[in-house]
Amino acid sequence: MTDCDCCITKAVFYIGLLFVLQCLIKFAYFINRNFVRKGHDVHERYGKDSWIAVTGATSGIGKELCLHAAKEKGLNVVIIGRNPEKLKATEAEVKKANPKIKTKTYRFDFNDSTSIDEYQKLSDDLKDLDISIFVNNAGLMPLHYWKDFPLEAIKEITETNIHGLSLLTKIFTERFYGRDKRSAIVNVASTAGYAPIPLNCHYGGSKAYVRSFTKAVGHEVSDKIDVLCFSPGYVDTALSRNAKGYNVASPEQCSHAIFRDLGYERETQPNIVQENETFSFAIMLFISEWMTMSVAGFLFKQDFVRFEKIDAEKKND
Numbered sequence: 001m002t003d004c005d006c007c008i009t010k011a012v013f014y015i016g017l018l019f020v021l022q023c024l025i026k027f028a029y030f031i032n033r034n035f036v037r038k039g040h041d042v043h044e045r046y047g048k049d050s051w052i053a054v055t056g057a058t059s060g061i062g063k064e065l066c067l068h069a070a071k072e073k074g075l076n077v078v079i080i081g082r083n084p085e086k087l088k089a090t091e092a093e094v095k096k097a098n099p100k101i102k103t104k105t106y107r108f109d110f111n112d113s114t115s116i117d118e119y120q121k122l123s124d125d126l127k128d129l130d131i132s133i134f135v136n137n138a139g140l141m142p143l144h145y146w147k148d149f150p151l152e153a154i155k156e157i158t159e160t161n162i163h164g165l166s167l168l169t170k171i172f173t174e175r176f177y178g179r180d181k182r183s184a185i186v187n188v189a190s191t192a193g194y195a196p197i198p199l200n201c202h203y204g205g206s207k208a209y210v211r212s213f214t215k216a217v218g219h220e221v222s223d224k225i226d227v228l229c230f231s232p233g234y235v236d237t238a239l240s241r242n243a244k245g246y247n248v249a250s251p252e253q254c255s256h257a258i259f260r261d262l263g264y265e266r267e268t269q270p271n272i273v274q275e276n277e278t279f280s281f282a283i284m285l286f287i288s289e290w291m292t293m294s295v296a297g298f299l300f301k302q303d304f305v306r307f308e309k310i311d312a313e314k315k316n317d
């Protein structure tokens with residue numbers, strides 16, 4: 001064996017060793033996160049008797065997060081939504097889940113409230129509450145072929161998923177730097193933000209923005225604020241037209257994962273199945289972006305048909 005052969009053999013051995021070590025560390029980390037580590041005590045970390053405020057809190061993930069925060073964490077809850085009846089009904093459910101906590105509702109429609117002053121007013125109107133966790137959860141996902149995409153839907157996605165989320169993240173960042181304790185911001189993204197998604201171009205693009213933006217902000221403000229990007233795949237809510245299947249998460253799994261990983265992670269997902277799905281997606285993307293888009297486009301075509309059918313049935317009811 002020449003000196004050169006020997007060097008190559010050694011290099012291959014050490015690269016292999018590094019790979020095995022990395023896999024072992026990742027596996028140990030995975031076990032710890034999913035089965036051993038407990039979520040932070042939110043009162044100790046963010047302030048006793050403080051409040052959580054959730055946008056899009058009248059349905060799906062947001063509503064379940066309010067119920068979980070009240071029942072399991074004993075946090076006071078600000079329920080932010082656009083529909084007065086739904087706000088009242090959600091508040092009643094949250095109060096029932098834990099009669100000891102305080103609640104407040106706040107009406108806010110992202111599609112109407114586009115000026116900076118209106119966002120500042122939202123924070124000012126809630127200035128007497130010691131909000132320590134702010135959750136940008138409101139979002140919408142109309143499915144259309146891009147050539148047929150209604151201009152109004154583009155506006156509403158932009159206002160809600162991007163514009164409103166960014167302004168509220170900024171306003172609450174400033175507010176949280178004024179608190180003595182640490183605080184937290186959770187921004188809800190989606191697996192649709194991992195790759196370009198045909199038939200979901202604008203929504204996917206908006207969630208890619210949320211992922212990039214949230215992780216960068218989290219890095220900057222980590223001295224004072226825990227920033228978490230929550231990126232679920234399909235969840236059984238109105239947005240997915242109550243999708244079902246082994247890979248569909250429940251809103252309860254979402255709340256559990258958020259509180260489990262808040263203060264520890266920069267990004268998380270509802271469960272192991274969806275983490276695995278994202279991993280496969282990343283490998284596919286690495287191999288070929290075209291192939292990934294073709295698969296995603298095919299899947300969303302099926303969803304498009306399912307959405308159209310369900311929406312038509314609802315209209316006829």
Ligand SMILES: NC(=O)c1ccc[n+]([C@@H]2O[C@H](COP(=O)([O-])OP(=O)(O)OC[C@H]3O[C@@H](n4cnc5c(N)ncnc54)[C@H](OP(=O)(O)O)[C@@H]3O)[C@@H](O)[C@H]2O)c1
Pocket residue numbers: 055056057058059060061062081082083086108109110111112137138139140141156160188189190191231232233234235236237238239240
């Ligand atoms: N479900 C999924 O499969 C899935 C997957 C990945 C990511 N996500 C993300 O998870 C978040 C929550 O969605 P969800 O699944 O819980 O859906 P959902 O049940 O439809 O809830 C969406 C919430 O956002 C509110 N909202 C929508 N547009 C609004 C506007 N213009 N102004 C104010 N509020 C508005 C809705 O208010 P109303 O109650 O008045 O309609 C509702 O409370 C979204 O950001 C979504 O993109 C969901």
